[in-house]
Amino acid sequence: MKNLGQSTRLLAVLLMLSGLGATFKGCVYNPVQKDYLTTSGTVQLQGTIAEFNDAGKFVKNYPGQVHLKKNGAFVSDWKNTDGTVWDYPSVALSNGLNTFNGDVRFQNATGTWVNGQIPSILIEKKTDLSNRGEQKVFLDWSDTKTDTLIKEMATKTLDKTFTEAELTTFVADVKNRVVTFFNAAYNGSRVTLVGAAGTDVHTIKFDGADRCDYYGQSPGDYKNQTKQQTSSIYIGTFHCVVVDDNRLINGTAAEKSDTVAQRVNDLGVFIGRTATHELGHSLGLTDESNLHGCEGMHNCEAYDVSNPSDRFDNGHYIMDPGPKSTIWARLGLENSTTRNAQSPKFNSYNRSYLEIIHN
Amino acid sequence: MKITLFFTLLLASILAAPLRATDTPEGADAFFHQMRNANIVVLATLKAQDAERFTFVLNKSLLGAVDAQIVLPRFSMELANGVLPRVGGSYLLFLKQRKILGRRGIVGWAMGGYSIQEVKGAEFDLLSDVVADYVRYKTDANGLKQALMKHSAQKIGYVQYSTISDLDTRGLLNAKDAGLLAERLKGGHIIDARAKLSVVNKIKHFNLKQFAPLLESMIMNTNENISVRTSSLRGLQQFGDQAALARVAPVMVDGMSGRLRRTTIDIVKPR
Numbered sequence: 001m002k003n004l005g006q007s008t009r010l011l012a013v014l015l016m017l018s019g020l021g022a023t024f025k026g027c028v029y030n031p032v033q034k035d036y037l038t039t040s041g042t043v044q045l046q047g048t049i050a051e052f053n054d055a056g057k058f059v060k061n062y063p064g065q066v067h068l069k070k071n072g073a074f075v076s077d078w079k080n081t082d083g084t085v086w087d088y089p090s091v092a093l094s095n096g097l098n099t100f101n102g103d104v105r106f107q108n109a110t111g112t113w114v115n116g117q118i119p120s121i122l123i124e125k126k127t128d129l130s131n132r133g134e135q136k137v138f139l140d141w142s143d144t145k146t147d148t149l150i151k152e153m154a155t156k157t158l159d160k161t162f163t164e165a166e167l168t169t170f171v172a173d174v175k176n177r178v179v180t181f182f183n184a185a186y187n188g189s190r191v192t193l194v195g196a197a198g199t200d201v202h203t204i205k206f207d208g209a210d211r212c213d214y215y216g217q218s219p220g221d222y223k224n225q226t227k228q229q230t231s232s233i234y235i236g237t238f239h240c241v242v243v244d245d246n247r248l249i250n251g252t253a254a255e256k257s258d259t260v261a262q263r264v265n266d267l268g269v270f271i272g273r274t275a276t277h278e279l280g281h282s283l284g285l286t287d288e289s290n291l292h293g294c295e296g297m298h299n300c301e302a303y304d305v306s307n308p309s310d311r312f313d314n315g316h317y318i319m320d321p322g323p324k325s326t327i328w329a330r331l332g333l334e335n336s337t338t339r340n341a342q343s344p345k346f347n348s349y350n351r352s353y354l355e356i357i358h359n
Numbered sequence: 360m361k362i363t364l365f366f367t368l369l370l371a372s373i374l375a376a377p378l379r380a381t382d383t384p385e386g387a388d389a390f391f392h393q394m395r396n397a398n399i400v401v402l403a404t405l406k407a408q409d410a411e412r413f414t415f416v417l418n419k420s421l422l423g424a425v426d427a428q429i430v431l432p433r434f435s436m437e438l439a440n441g442v443l444p445r446v447g448g449s450y451l452l453f454l455k456q457r458k459i460l461g462r463r464g465i466v467g468w469a470m471g472g473y474s475i476q477e478v479k480g481a482e483f484d485l486l487s488d489v490v491a492d493y494v495r496y497k498t499d500a501n502g503l504k505q506a507l508m509k510h511s512a513q514k515i516g517y518v519q520y521s522t523i524s525d526l527d528t529r530g531l532l533n534a535k536d537a538g539l540l541a542e543r544l545k546g547g548h549i550i551d552a553r554a555k556l557s558v559v560n561k562i563k564h565f566n567l568k569q570f571a572p573l574l575e576s577m578i579m580n581t582n583e584n585i586s587v588r589t590s591s592l593r594g595l596q597q598f599g600d601q602a603a604l605a606r607v608a609p610v611m612v613d614g615m616s617g618r619l620r621r622t623t624i625d626i627v628k629p630r
Contacts, residue, residue: 214383217380296380304617304618307615323388326560
């Protein structure tokens with residue numbers, strides 16, 4: 001079987017869980033992403049007609065027919081597979097949202113038609129996006145009060161007694177983890193960290209003021225029309241939540257007996273996610289008029305209710321709205337009770353936008 | 360106190376600021392965070408709006424003193440949490456008084472986003488009680504807990520969400536409290552989606568396996584909020600309830616939610 005796709009794996013999962021017996025499905029392996037933006041005028045869709053047995057294991061692909069729909073209308077008449085692969089090499093995309101789904105079928109040994117369905121895929125064609133080239137970013141830690149706050153987040157949440165040198169190292173390690181998180185999150189788009197501010201540089205300023213309202217703020221800038229902007233990250237609010245409110249210990253699997261390395265990772269991901277989030281706003285995410293955002297330019301839970309999309313996940317996606325982003329998701333944890341990792345990331349729709357405007 | 364002129368001056372400077380998006384802590388739109396950052400809470404009705412500002416008239420001040428007319432910059436309030444005030448509607452506004460140069464303090468918008476909630480007229484008295492309890496128990500965690508547990512039983516969405524969220528984020532819930540809230544959820548008394556999500560998360564946090572049937576019923580309800588269903592699915596996974604997972608799986612694949620599909624895949628993906 002070619003390139004077992006997400007829907008194929010899902011079917012296998014379901015059959016394993018439910019023991020429903022043999023099931024047939026239209027599996028799409030191209031495109032790999034099932035919810036993305038494009039500037040292309042056409043798309044190639046390829047897949048198979050797959051059977052799974054009652055143990056959930058793939059049995060075989062069948063030659064048969066496919067009937068693809070775009071936005072509720074059939075793209076063509078029933079189309080035969082080539083061998084066991086169905087292929088629409090060039091389907092025209094309409095401007096705006098293109099929802100693909102449809103049916104597959106094949107004839108069994110007795111000549112009876114056996115049917116299956118193709119799960120929905122969302123491809124949004126936009127004509128107003130262009131490549132803005134490289135975006136340089138400077139992480140400005142010049143406010144030394146941030147160091148004091150980070151040190152306290154170490155000493156107040158760990159049993160360990162630190163020396164001043166160890167605390168200095170702790171701060172440096174947290175800042176390094178912010179960098180590695182940031183770089184990993186923007187991998188695939190031309191967002192580059194640089195060592196100084198400049199006319200084409202976005203500055204992310206880490207602020208050490210005593211406050212407890214915002215983690216950060218940034219100008220919203222759809223299509224990133226202005227490269228020199230400033231975002232602010234308020235380490236005081238992190239300190240307030242972690243130390244004053246004790247939410248790190250009370251609300252996650254973190255414990256005072258944790259290792260220093262664990263706490264470096266906790267805080268580095270926590271702060272790094274917000275730095276990544278704020279830059280995301282200034283690159284245009286998630287614009288409410290153009291990218292289906294809501295709740296203050298964030299990933300929209302309501303959109304997922306009315307569409308087969310997957311754009312909101314209570315903080316596991318980087319551009320999820322603040323009040324709905326759990327602290328454990330911000331720390332890169334799967335849930336509140338375990339240390340299972342689930343690193344925050346851009347959803348596929350947001351990622352495709354970034355890859356278009358900073359290619 | 361006549362403050363409108365001063366407030367208008369402040370407003371003018373705020374309006375000049377560019378459109379900004381913010382990231383706030385979990386539950387930042389609930390009472391505690393709002394009242395931590397605001398010192399004036401009012402119920403007001405939107406009287407007029409234009410491209411730049413909302414003009415409210417005061418219905419009742421729950422905390423602090425304000426003028427009869429309150430003018431707020433339009434952009435920041437709109438971006439706050441999806442609440443777009445409409446003329447004639449009633450709202451709960453969290454404001455902050457701060458000093459400016461001159462002899463008098465002013466009432467000004469300083470909180471930014473997440474400072475507005477839509478309310479119905481019938482909720483005014485309850486909201487007054489809730490705000491009064493937050494003030495009364497500001498430094499008394501146990502007193503606050505008792506008050507919030509009581510208020511969380513009210514079938515008013517924002518109050519349910521806020522009180523349960525605050526109980527959670529303030530670290531005031533133990534396993535027994537979570538069980539009590541879960542029983543309320545089971546009885547259909549918790550109606551707000553985010554309040555439900557908080558309770559489901561606490562069921563998981565305290566590993567309350569006796570509520571697995573409740574989680575299953577919410578997963579099977581295709582009208583239920585997707586976050587609630589997804590969290591419930593994770594709960595069954597955490598409890599290792601393979602039989603329940605088998606029963607709910609077909610609903611996951613037949614539903615339209617991409618998130619539920621992905622979550623189902625994640626559950627059995629080898630780690």
